[in-house]
Structure formats: structure tokens, C-alpha cells
Amino acid sequence: MGSLREAIRKALTAGEVAGVVGLILEEGHPRPHLFTKEAIDELERLVVGDVRYPLAGVLLKIHRSDPEARLGIVARGCDERAVLELDRNEQLNGEGVVIFGIACTQEQANACQCAQPYPSSHLFGERAAPVSDSERFDRLESLSKEERFQYWMDQFGKCIKCYGCRNICPMCFCPDCVLEDNDLIKTGNIPPEVPIFHLVRAFHMAERCVDCGLCEEACPAGIPLRTLYKKMRNVVTTQFGFTPGITKEGKGPLQYLGDGEFGKQEGH
Amino acid sequence: MINYHTVYTTCPYCGTGCGMLLEVMNGRLVGVLPCKTNSINQGKLCIKGWSAHEFVHSPERLKKPLLRKDGRLEEVEWDEALSFIASKLKAITQTHGPDSFAALSSAKCTNEENYLLQKFTRAVIGTNNIDHCARL
Numbered sequence: 001m002g003s004l005r006e007a008i009r010k011a012l013t014a015g016e017v018a019g020v021v022g023l024i025l026e027e028g029h030p031r032p033h034l035f036t037k038e039a040i041d042e043l044e045r046l047v048v049g050d051v052r053y054p055l056a057g058v059l060l061k062i063h064r065s066d067p068e069a070r071l072g073i074v075a076r077g078c079d080e081r082a083v084l085e086l087d088r089n090e091q092l093n094g095e096g097v098v099i100f101g102i103a104c105t106q107e108q109a110n111a112c113q114c115a116q117p118y119p120s121s122h123l124f125g126e127r128a129a130p131v132s133d134s135e136r137f138d139r140l141e142s143l144s145k146e147e148r149f150q151y152w153m154d155q156f157g158k159c160i161k162c163y164g165c166r167n168i169c170p171m172c173f174c175p176d177c178v179l180e181d182n183d184l185i186k187t188g189n190i191p192p193e194v195p196i197f198h199l200v201r202a203f204h205m206a207e208r209c210v211d212c213g214l215c216e217e218a219c220p221a222g223i224p225l226r227t228l229y230k231k232m233r234n235v236v237t238t239q240f241g242f243t244p245g246i247t248k249e250g251k252g253p254l255q256y257l258g259d260g261e262f263g264k265q266e267g268h
Numbered sequence: 269m270i271n272y273h274t275v276y277t278t279c280p281y282c283g284t285g286c287g288m289l290l291e292v293m294n295g296r297l298v299g300v301l302p303c304k305t306n307s308i309n310q311g312k313l314c315i316k317g318w319s320a321h322e323f324v325h326s327p328e329r330l331k332k333p334l335l336r337k338d339g340r341l342e343e344v345e346w347d348e349a350l351s352f353i354a355s356k357l358k359a360i361t362q363t364h365g366p367d368s369f370a371a372l373s374s375a376k377c378t379n380e381e382n383y384l385l386q387k388f389t390r391a392v393i394g395t396n397n398i399d400h401c402a403r404l
């Protein structure tokens with residue numbers, strides 16, 4: 001923790017970065033914050049821990065308001081994957097982003113069933129062992145097609161259309177979201193049109209989802225969204241040899257469709 | 269210099285009282301995040317909470333009372349608006365009795381404001397016609 005703080009302090013005071021996105025402890029709550037040279041003392045209240053916020057999404061917001069500023073981010077494995085994937089989708093210039101990587105605890109990796117619970121570089125902390133099997137995923141795979149279909153229909157029926165899954169997702173950067181387009185998806189009711197609402201989002205996530213699980217954590221209805229997107233990730237990896245968040249090169253399967261502009265939309 | 273920080277507050281929309289973080293960038297409200305460590309909502313919000321920042325900078329937001337004059341709504345000062353309401357209320361309740369009046373309060377008000385409105389309705393006007401928006 002001390003060395004992470006020092007590395008950030010050095011980068012800020014040397015002017016290597018204009019600001020670093022991380023979590024600050026205020027009023028007893030860790031929350032996203034932009035640490036800057038002007039308020040360097042705030043670094044004393046920098047925290048890392050169990051609480052997770054969409055820091056890559058916050059980084060994107062700040063980048064959009066000031067595209068010239070070089071930014072840093074205190075990144076877990078999934079935050080780094082999100083930065084890479086935002087770069088691949090031409091939303092950020094990933095090379096301009098300085099990663100202050102932190103390793104997740106084994107407990108966190110187990111809870112997330114995370115295949116890469118650490119960023120690739122600039123690491124603070126001990127690496128936990130990757131968890132490549134997801135028993136939640138396997139349990140659903142073992143059901144018959146009919147049972148699985150019924151399971152998901154029941155789950156989608158619980159949706160209260162808060163849009164929290166989309167709002168918190170660092171990869172949902174589209175200026176106009178189809179989930180609010182009443183011509184495509186009937187949105188006038190609760191739940192929103194089942195299963196289209198959820199399947200459309202799942203398809204969009206197929207080539208972007210970095211498996212951070214923030215959507216599932218934000219879902220007031222307790223729908224196992226992460227498991228659904230893990231399935232999409234799995235299909236895309238095995239069928240198309242593409243996994244989001246691993247490199248900034250390559251085309252996702254949907255980017256072969258149409259004029260290839262999906263996912264390259266201008267931000268807000 | 270860019271500035272991004274959050275302000276911890278309670279959702280203004282209903283009595284559940286979800287904790288939210290208002291995202292402030294360069295002095296403007298740009299978004300909402302659910303507070304993960306608030307024991308009430310534990311990192312979740314409903315659609316109203318997620319959109320709670322939108323009215324603050326909305327160009328359609330009313331900043332002054334509007335009074336209809338010759339068929340058109342016009343901005344007026346609070347004194348004028350309140351005197352107008354008071355004179356109308358007096359006239360209506362004097363002619364048709366206190367039960368010709370009903371008050372609808374709001375889940376967006378504080379407990380104290382809701383208390384005041386029911387007190388006003390019962391003790392000043394003299395009717396039990398008081399309800400709130402959650403039952404509309």
C-alpha cells in the first residue's frame with residue numbers, strides 16, 4: 001500500500017500524469033476519486049480493498065471531458081482489461097493511460113471465479129491463483145436445454161428495468177443505447193420485453209465484456225448476469241478465437257457485420 | 269485542471285433512502301453511482317435513483333413560480349405567487365367549505381415538510397383530505 005501510494009505520488013509530482021483514478025476513503029465510504037498534484041495530501045486516504053467501482057468507466061468520463069490529459073488508474077485485473085477493451089474500441093488511447101496495478105486477494109478471485117485476478121504489469125501485492133472454472137457456469141451447463149431456457153426466462157422476469165447493469169458497465173459506452181429504443185424493445189413495462197432486453201445486451205457484451213461482474217453486483221433483482229456473459233465470453237472464445245480485454249488488437253465477431261462500425265461509435 | 273470527485277448523499281426520490289454518490293466533474297453533476305457500502309441499498313439503485321442527477325442542470329427546470337395571466341404562464345416572485353394562492357384558497361374554502369380542498373404531498377419532500385403540509389391541511393384549512401403521491 002505504501003509503495004503504491006509512493007509510485008502515484010511520484011508520477012503526479014513529476015507531472016507524468018495529470019490525475020490518477022482510484023478510491024478515496026471519505027465519510028467512512030470508499031469512493032471513486034481523481035487524485036491530482038494540486039491536492040496531493042488526499043493520497044493519504046487512497047484505499048484498495050474489497051469494494052469495487054467501475055473505475056475504467058470513471059476514467060473514460062474524465063478522458064472525454066479532457067482528451068489531452070494523461071491519466072493513470074489504480075487497476076485490478078478487470079479494470080486493466082476494461083482499459084484495453086476501451087482502447088480496442090477506440091474510446092481511449094490505452095498507451096496514454098498509466099496503470100498502477102493491484103493484485104486481488106485469493107478470496108476475491110474465488111468469489112469472482114476470475115481467470116486473471118491481476119493486471120499484466122506494474123503490480124502491487126501478491127498474485128492470487130487464477131480460477132478458471134466457474135461452478136455457477138457449469139451447474140447451468142449441466143441442465144437440459146428446456147430447463148436452462150426456463151431458468152433464464154424466470155430470471156429475466158425478475159428484472160425491474162433499472163438499467164443498472166448497463167449504467168455501471170465500463171463497456172457500455174454507447175451514446176444511444178438500444179435498450180431504450182422502444183421500436184426495437186418494448187420498454188413500457190416491467191419487466192422489459194423478455195427475453196429480448198437481456199439477450200440484446202448479452203449479444204453486445206459478447207465481444208466487449210471483460211468479466212468484471214459489476215453488473216451482477218448492481219442488479220437489484222439478483223439476476224446472475226455475470227454467468228450469462230461468461231457464457232457469451234466462452235462461446236466467442238471457442239467459436240471465434242477472440243476474448244475481450246486480452247489485447248487491444250483484433251476484431252470482435254460483431255465487428256465483421258455491416259459496415260464494421262458497431263462498437264466504434266463516437267462517445268458522448 | 270480537471271477535477272472529479274463524488275458527493276455522498278441520499279436519493280431524493282422515495283422513503284427507502286438509498287445511498288448514492290453524485291459524480292461531480294469540473295463543478296457539474298455528471299452522473300450517479302450507487303453507494304456500495306451503504307447498508308440500505310448495498311450498491312444498487314432503481315431507475316429513478318440512477319437518473320436522479322438529471323433534473324439539476326435541466327434547462328426545463330422551474331426556478332421561479334409560474335402564474336397564469338391572460339392565459340399565459342408567466343414567471344413571478346414568490347410573494348406574488350403565495351399571496352395569489354392564499355387569496356384563492358380563502359375564497360374557495362369560504363364559499364364551498366374546507367372539504368373543497370385537498371392536499372397531495374410528495375415522497376420527494378422531507379418528513380418535516382410532509383408533517384407541515386398535513387398540519388396546514390388539518391389545522392389551518394380544517395379538512396382530512398391529505399394524501400401523497402405514492403398512492404396516485
Ligand code: SF4
Binds near residue numbers: 052078104108114115
Ligand atoms: S474480476 Fe474479481 S478477481 Fe478478477 S480482477 Fe476483477 S475484482 Fe479481481
Ligand code: SF4
Binds near residue numbers: 165210
Ligand atoms: S461483467 Fe458486466 S459490468 Fe463487467 S464488463 Fe461484463 S457486462 Fe460489463
Ligand code: SF4
Binds near residue numbers: 172173177178179
Ligand atoms: S453495448 Fe448495447 S447495452 Fe451497452 S450501451 Fe451499447 S447499446 Fe446499450
Ligand code: SF4
Binds near residue numbers: 162223
Ligand atoms: S440491473 Fe438487473 S434489474 Fe436492473 S435492468 Fe439490469 S437485469 Fe434488470
